[in-house]
Amino acid sequence: MNETSAPDALDWQHVLRRRGFLELDARSRAQALLDPGTMRVLCGPFDRLESPWLAPQGIVPQADDGVVIARGTVDGRPAVIASIEQRFLGGAIGEVSGAKISEALRMAAADSRAGTPTAAVLLLETGGVRLQEANLGLAAVAEICSALLELRPLAPVIGVVAGEVGSFGGVSIAAGLCTRLLVTREARIGLNGPAVIEQEGGVAEFDSSDRTLIWAVDGGEQRHATGLADALVPDDADLLRTAVRDAVAVGPLVKGSHRSERLDVLRTRLASLDPARPPAPHQLRAWWGAAYEPVQAPTRPRAESAQGPASRGRAWLTALTAGVRPWAPIPSVLRAQRDGAVYLAVVPDPDNPFHRARRGEVGLTECLALAEQIRAVVAEDAGETDKRALVAVVDLPSQAYGLIEEMSGLHQAIAACVDAYQAARTAGHPVVALVVGTALSGGFLAHGLQAAQILALDEPGVEIHAMHKPAAARITQRTVAQLDELAQTITPLSYDVRDWAKLGLCDGLLAVENADEPTAKDTAIVGAAIAEAIVRARTGPRDLSRRLDSPGALATRGASRAVRERLARQWIHEQAS
């Protein structure tokens, strides 16, 4: 199913009959894909599950928070559609809109397990995490990814990026996890949008005024031609419905064959790149091709030095595994094992060939290395009952903002990492994240947010957020001072780890004497907390559902809990709303 039959360009009768898909709003898009007369909207506008965080910031909310959840059938098969309204806040995902998507996926998984396979279709048009709800948007994206992966083996999850906003930010990781991904020529897919890259890396890195470059890198045609999307469909509601029907009819893919599981492909694709001489987008098409299969790549000498500049990630990984020599699959990823737990950290590598990932950012090769290490642990322990724990030591400035990263599909590389962490967690490995420094945005989504337990140091240098402060201020059109003031009352906006700990995601806030160079006492305290977290992870649920039942969530995530309760109720009642 690589090409959906496009109408002959000269078939004017077809062109005149064509119903455009791009011009439709979120609800009409869902309606266009479902069998006529079968659509039932869940948690619709009259349920008034609007965002609780916008009005206090002076932003007018929308009654359904900009996501339409619709049940129905696709060619007679049960399906649920989550359609993002791109015109409301650029389709950005907040607490409520995110919870609607993840809970819909979880309900579809529950039905599928109970004998009624229920496919999901995600209509992704979004700038990513809604910065006005920062940390809760980030958490919501992690939960969407986890729920998507829960459903994917049971029923197909079809991603559709039609345009015009396209899919950006953390949501593109979800796009990279889908069973099938359908795009139009008007679609764009990327992790970091062009303007953000220019802001972070300068105009020499990415000129966001260069429309040709943007489309050559992020455009649907390019993503399809480089194997990062499965079908290129014209902007035609009937053809898109046919493509979705075909994709749903194929059913779930065999385990191991999803793009986000094909580390063999990611490995050879990345090895084929010389970051010092990056290919032009059209060359990449020729090198990689539309099939997602391994490519010819030169064997490059790999530096495996575990030496490198001091960083909190390195310091804590070393302290917690004292007596063990850490091993570096690549210089920017450290691994060490002690007491039945495998510790992983991303650390700065000043000689990283990918120049945008030299300060400890999570880039393409970091994602691959992490995913390979996690998959190896899962494979080695496959027959064991007492599986090793995985401890993600988190100290990362962000994901890598760069041109070669976007061209190569950083969203797909992060999806491989997220998939690996989720697979380890569901296989029974206790997965614990320990935040010792900054944990920002897509970097934290890749390395940390799929953990069953999250611990953080109670220390001013620990910062967890969707975007660093100056950038978040610019994008939400505020000054840093205004942002700080708002964060006093809007908890998910805060950069203070003590506020973050109130969101229901934190399983332990640990006071230490020296976060940069942990003392023996620090190491003992944190080591004991990790051991306890491992026990809790081993006995707790293997999905992320307990995050909504934590004491913090009871206080601050009432809106997510309301979505979960209402969606579950309306899911089964045919007459609801």
Add this chain to the structure above:
Amino acid sequence: MQTLTYLFPADRPAAQPAHVGVVASGDLEILVEPLAPGAVAGGRAEVRVRTSVDGFDTIWHAVLARFFTRSGLLGRWELNDSGATPGVVLLRLAQAAAVATRTEHEA
């Protein structure tokens, strides 16, 4: 953001809830719900406007008064506005009224 509330004389009941529009730049979202049956006689339409642009109270009142004088449509109205012009507001109001009073036959 500014929140405005109004009551307008109205006598024509809405048949069903209606939802139109999007909270998007230059546009607005409108929700209309029928009032409880007892409220119909000599009733008033309850209107709440949340708008991203402060200071246009007078214009909002004028636009809404004109609409309710013509339509007299009862119900609980909620307008979530993102800087729509009066023309757009009137079009959305008319659209919402059409949906709220649509009969089975027309649908």
